[in-house]
Every structure is written in C-alpha cells, then in structure tokens.
Amino acid sequence: MGFGDILEDVGSMGKFQIIHVLLLALPSFLSPSHNLLQNFVAVVPDHHCRIPAEVNDSRYVNDMGRLQTEELLRVFIPLDRNQQPEKCLMYSSPQWHLLDLNGTHGNVTEYHTQKCTDGWTYDNSKFKATIVTEWDLVCNWKSLKRITQSIYMAGLLVGAIVLGRLSDKFGRRTILLWSHFQLGVSGTCSAFASSYPLFCFWRFLCGMAQSGIILNVFSLKVEWIPTRFRTPISMLSGFLYTFGQLHLAGLAYGIQDWRWLQFTVSLPYFIFFLYSWWFPESARWLILNDKADVALKQLRRVAKMNGKEEEGKKLTVEILKSNMESEQLVINNRRSVFDLFRTPVMRKIACCTMLVWFSTSFAYYGLAIDLQGFGVDIYLIQLIFGAVDIPAKLLAFLFMSLIGRRFTQATSLIMAGSFNLVNIFVPKEMQSLRTLFAALGKGCLSAAFSCCYLFSGELYPTVVRQTGMGLVSTMARVGSMLAPIVRMSGDYLSFLPMTIYGGMAIIAGIAAFLLPETRNTPLPETIEETENRTIKDAEKAKDSKRADVALQETYLSLMKQTV
Secondary structure, three states: OOHHHHHHHOOOOOHHHHHHHHHHHHHHHHOHHHHOOHHHHOOOOOEEEOOOOOOOOHHHOOOOOOOOHHHHHHHHOOEOOOOOEOOOEEEOOOOHHHHOOOOOOOOHHHOOEEEOOOOEEEOOOOOOEOHHHHHOOOHHHOHHHHHHHHHHHHHHHHHHHHHHHHHHHHOHHHHHHHHHHHHHHHHHHHHOOOOHHHHHHHHHHHHHHHHHHHHHHHHHHHOOOOHHHHHHHHHHHHHHHHHHHHHHHHHHHHOOEHHHHHHHHHOHHHHHHHHHHHOOOOHHHHHHOOOHHHHHHHHHHHHHHOOOHHHHHHOOHHHHHHHOHHHHHHHHOOOOHHHHOOOHHHHHHHHHHHHHHHHHHHHHHHHHOOHHHHOOOHHHHHHHHHHOHHHHHHHHHHHHHHOOHHHHHHHHHHHHHHHHHHHHOOOOOOHHHHHHHHHHHHHHHHHHHHHHHHHHHHHOOHHHHHHHHHHHHHHHHHHHHHHHHHHHHHHOOOOHHHHHHHHHHHHHHHHHOOOOOOOOOOOOOOHHHHHHHHHHHHHHHHHHHHHHHHHHHHHHHHHHHHO
C-alpha cells in the first residue's frame, strides 16, 4: 500500500477534492494576466519629439493666434521614409520656410537634425497611458521596455529556486499563502510605482511570487488527488491558462490605463490569500516530515467532508507511517543534480530535455510578448493567440496518447520553428498571412509545452525525478528571461529574432527524437533501471533490423531461384 491507497479510503475524488481543485485552479486562470501583461502595459504608441512650448514667429499664426499642429510638425519634425514624422529626431532649428508649400526648399534630408530635447508627444487615442509614455521608454531608452519583462522572468527563475526549496522545508500551504500575499502586495505597489526602477523592483517580486504559486498549487493538487485523475486535472489547468489569455485581452481592452490594469489583475490575489487558509497542508508532506499526527487530523477532516468519516476514524499514525515507508526510502535515497550527468543514458536525457525546455519557453515568450510587432490590433491578436491553444492542446493530448510522447514533442517544436522561419520571408504588408503563421507557431509551442511536463516526468527515474524536473524548469525560466533580450537584436537586423527563435525550436525538436519513447511503459524507479531499459531497447532495435535484413536476403534468394 501507498499514500494513493489512503486517499482512496478517505473518498478518492470526492467533494473535498472537487472544491480543493477548483479553488486552486483560479490562480491558473489569472497567471497570463501577469506573465503576458507586458503586451498591454508597455505598448509603444505613435510618438514624435515634443515641439517647444513657445513659438515666437507671428508671421505664421492662424486666426486663433497659434499655428496648426500639422504646420508645427512640418517646421520642427523631419519626415521618415514613410513620410511620417520622425520618432526620435527634430530639426536643430525651426525650418519656418517649409510652411511655404509653393516654395523651393532643396533636399529636406540635408537640414541639420538632433535628438529630442524636450521629451515626446504621444498619440493617446488608442492607449491612454502605458509605462512607455509614463517614463519615455522610447528612442535611446526603448530597450528598457523589454528589460522590464526580462526582470519579471528573472523573478520567476529566482522564485522557482528559492520558494521551491522553502516549500519543501516549511510546507506547500505556508509558501502558497505567502506567495498569494506577496503577489497581491507587490502587484499593487507596482501599479503605484513612482519611478521606473521601483516598477521593475516590484515586478521582480511579482515574478517570484508567481513561481511560488505555480509550484505549490501544482504540489497541493497532485498530492491530494488519486493518480488516475492527475492527467485530466492537469489538462483542466492548461485550458484555464488558455482561457486566461482570452480574459486578459478583454480586460486590457476595457482598462487602457496601465496603472489601473496592473492594480486590477493584482487585487484578486488578496482574495486568494484569504481563502487559502482553508486548504489543508499536504498530508503526504506532513508524513514524510515526521508530522504524521497532524496529517492524521487533516485526513480525517477530508474523510468527513467526503462522507467517509468511519473510514477516517480507522486510520492511525502507525498505518500512515507504514504506508509511506517506500516513499520515505525514495526520499532518503534522492540523488544530487550531478547524478543526472554521470551515466551515458541519463546524460543524454538531461541534455536533451534541458534543450527542449529552454527552446520551448524561449520561442514561446519570444512570440507571445511582442504582439505589437505583428502590425495587427494587439487585442485581436491576443484573442487569436489564446484561442489557437485550445485545438493545439487537444491535438497534443491525442497524439501523445495514440502515437507517442517523443513524436509529439519533436514534431511540435520543428513545426513551430518552421512557421517562425517562414514568417521572415512574408512581406510586412501581408499582415493576415503573418498573423496566421505566428498563430500556428504559437499553437505548436503550446502543444510542445503540454508535452514537456508529461514526457520529462516519465523520462526521469523516481530517485532523481524532482531534481530533473527542477533542472529543466530552471532552463525554461532562463529561456523566458532571454527571449525579450533577443528581441532587441531586431533593432539592427529585423529578421534576426525570428531566426534565432525558429532555429532553436528546430534544433530542440531534432534533439527530442534522440530521447526514448515512454508511452505505455512503467515509470523507472532507479538510474540503473533507466540505463538498462535503454540498452535493451537498443538491442531490440538492432535485432529487429537484423531480422529485416535477413528477411530481405531470403526474399532476394528466392527470387533468384525462381528466375
């Protein structure tokens, strides 16, 4: 017997588990509102250098005593190649003679220009206020916009390392409570930040808290529900994240001031903090940390809620400890991260899965955090990017179940990279086609993400499964942190970011074909079992190949005799 048998005794998937899962799932619905918030709080509206406040040439005033805006722009701001006002340059001195449309002025490009001296004027017709307009993150400072997202992703990375370890030490419920409170406070503070550095600091703390929520919500779900329900529950969480992307598009459309939008997506976490006091601590964690008496109280509480009070009363501390002996043995024998690289098969698994997770997250956030670059309405493309995840995840689930994990993982990454690379050659004027290829690429990456968790979890043996999953999750955070920085290379070569994103995805897809298939195979318990299984699979493949060669030779021999 194990802990799964204890869960069956106290009600399996009963009333408690249903309420428990639904309440834990709500933060998953709002996760995109923080992970992808950059698309809406950091929008860059049309802008040009601010015209000096005082214009003292009385020859060019209209009846109202002032120059028209179009006339002022002509005098102070040069035009770019698209005949639009330059975003980052102005004339060194006013060119009043340009108001005479019938005159001859020579080549405008010969006039001396300089960088903006009095700030910028922004078009607020579409976006009322963003962090870009708040702190002038344009021209020489435009890279700061993307660094903001990298700082948030760095928070996710640090949170995964720090809060993940703290949850193993202090419990899942305790760290989940803290993470909800931290995200509510830091999100609210970032909404009222008075400077750009402060905003980045609070967003970093938001990223840390988000990692704590993701890790501990996952742990509390899987540690309180029977094994056979884990796959559909994981699918539910994945689809809630998808619907959260659709919700973000509508929310951002209704709230076009970045401060109020930031505040609105942070406020619910105070509600999550309050109702999280209802969650029981993971009984499995309690038993493994010598708190079996507390675990017994929690299990009896669950049994009573599920209508299994009598079964709950039969449980004792001794029964709990005896049922957890095998899991306690695995915990005691857990290996370090270096054990992932000591043997050839484990080394190949570790290197390939690290590359797969890094590239999936790298390409995913490379596409998802720069919606404005597609030249389409950002609210519309956010809806499209969210909607395409629904069929993508369904197809991924079908392919993983019917064909295999390796094929699904590899082909989804290769297809995603191919769509990215094809988009390089599509002219910017063909916005619909560019959006279609981008959406298909995003869908393939969502499918790859869905496969990552299941495939990697089945590849690593029990003694290093937590260590391996922690390593690949860290690589995913590194990928998401670097994605916005790589976007900045597009300022020098427009095709470079998509080339890098697409190339990495294709390389990772090829690497995934090197991994062993895990469909319909039992989970390995030890490193030795993983090594031996792979060697046996290789020998079987060789034997099968020899048999095919022998069959072909026999067939050819018979054909010759017949002739």
